[in-house]
Amino acid sequence: MMPELGKYAGAVLSSYAVSIGLLVLLVAVSVWRARRVKRQLKDVESKAKRHG
Amino acid sequence: MNLNALWEYANPKKFIQTTDRVLPWVSGLAVVALVVGLVWGFFFTPEDYRQGSTVKIIYLHVPSALMAINIWLMMLVTSLIWIVRRHHVSALAARAAAPIGAVMTVIALITGAIWGQPMWGTWWAWDPRLTSFLILFLFYVGYMALWEAIENDDTAADLTSILCLVGSVFALLSRYAVNFWNQGLHQGASLSLDKEENVADVFYHPLLVCIAGFVLLFIALVLLRTRTEIRARRMRALLARERMG
Numbered sequence: 592m593m594p595e596l597g598k599y600a601g602a603v604l605s606s607y608a609v610s611i612g613l614l615v616l617l618v619a620v621s622v623w624r625a626r627r628v629k630r631q632l633k634d635v636e637s638k639a640k641r642h643g
Numbered sequence: 644m645n646l647n648a649l650w651e652y653a654n655p656k657k658f659i660q661t662t663d664r665v666l667p668w669v670s671g672l673a674v675v676a677l678v679v680g681l682v683w684g685f686f687f688t689p690e691d692y693r694q695g696s697t698v699k700i701i702y703l704h705v706p707s708a709l710m711a712i713n714i715w716l717m718m719l720v721t722s723l724i725w726i727v728r729r730h731h732v733s734a735l736a737a738r739a740a741a742p743i744g745a746v747m748t749v750i751a752l753i754t755g756a757i758w759g760q761p762m763w764g765t766w767w768a769w770d771p772r773l774t775s776f777l778i779l780f781l782f783y784v785g786y787m788a789l790w791e792a793i794e795n796d797d798t799a800a801d802l803t804s805i806l807c808l809v810g811s812v813f814a815l816l817s818r819y820a821v822n823f824w825n826q827g828l829h830q831g832a833s834l835s836l837d838k839e840e841n842v843a844d845v846f847y848h849p850l851l852v853c854i855a856g857f858v859l860l861f862i863a864l865v866l867l868r869t870r871t872e873i874r875a876r877r878m879r880a881l882l883a884r885e886r887m888g
Contacts, residue, residue, distance in 0.1 A: 592686070594685065594686055594696070595696075596696040596699075597690070597695055597696055598695070598761075599695050599696045599697045599761055600696070602697055602700070602757050602758065602760065602761055603696050603697060603699050603700060605757055606699075606700045606703055606704075606753070606754045606757045606758070607681075607685065607699075607703065609750070609753050609754070609757075610703040610707070610750045610753070610754060613746050613749060613750055614746070614750075614860070617742070617743065617746045617864065618860075618864065621864055621867055621868050621871070622867070624868075624871055625867055625868070625870065625871045628871050628874045628875050628878065629871075629874055631878060632874045632875075632877060632878045632881075635878050635881050635882060635885075636881065638885075639881050639884075639885065642885070
């Protein structure tokens, strides 16, 4: 199934590996921070409510 | 359509409610478009008679370069909205977009260098487009650093908006460098409104799908990250109120 990339296989495959790796990392960091901040805000809001 | 209704989304609560519904759809469409475009481009397109298999790099390089420039221009628009109308969501959207733009710029620079080595015989040249892209990347880094360095959110939004205005010159230079200075290694645009200048159809169609995928990915990420920035801002405000007693 792998296409014949010839003498440029290294260049093509490394481009895809680096780019997809960076995009996945960006998505993972964004999702992780979104969840963490949402959780932290919930804690702070409930604390603020308790203290009036 | 009543354009004034658009300003409703400057309300953080309304923004979060609306994006709650939109985000899963945009994210799903982004994944589908990216998978279809990249699989089509990588597995089902032929080699180019001059570039060989390195032509497959355009499915990453062209969309990321387009996004690098256009994300900065989106930041310019939202920064101007902040300056003129003082809507916090617009300033936070610019802040949320910057890391995505920086990653797109890095992808464009790296894939360009990897493509350039076998095609031009060098990883890097101080060519107008390459150099203006490197400067654009430095602007992204400076913009993010400025947000982090200033504690007061409104002051940070003011100063980063000014930086964004200045950086827009380089975003436009990155786009038109090839036309302004008719020199350097970088070729003209792969996509153009003039059909004659576009790449061949066999590469063009999967490229359009990849571009759609990158645009949708950006929209999904900027919505997600803006929601995070809105919540982080609210959290800072609550903590500051708590500290003041």
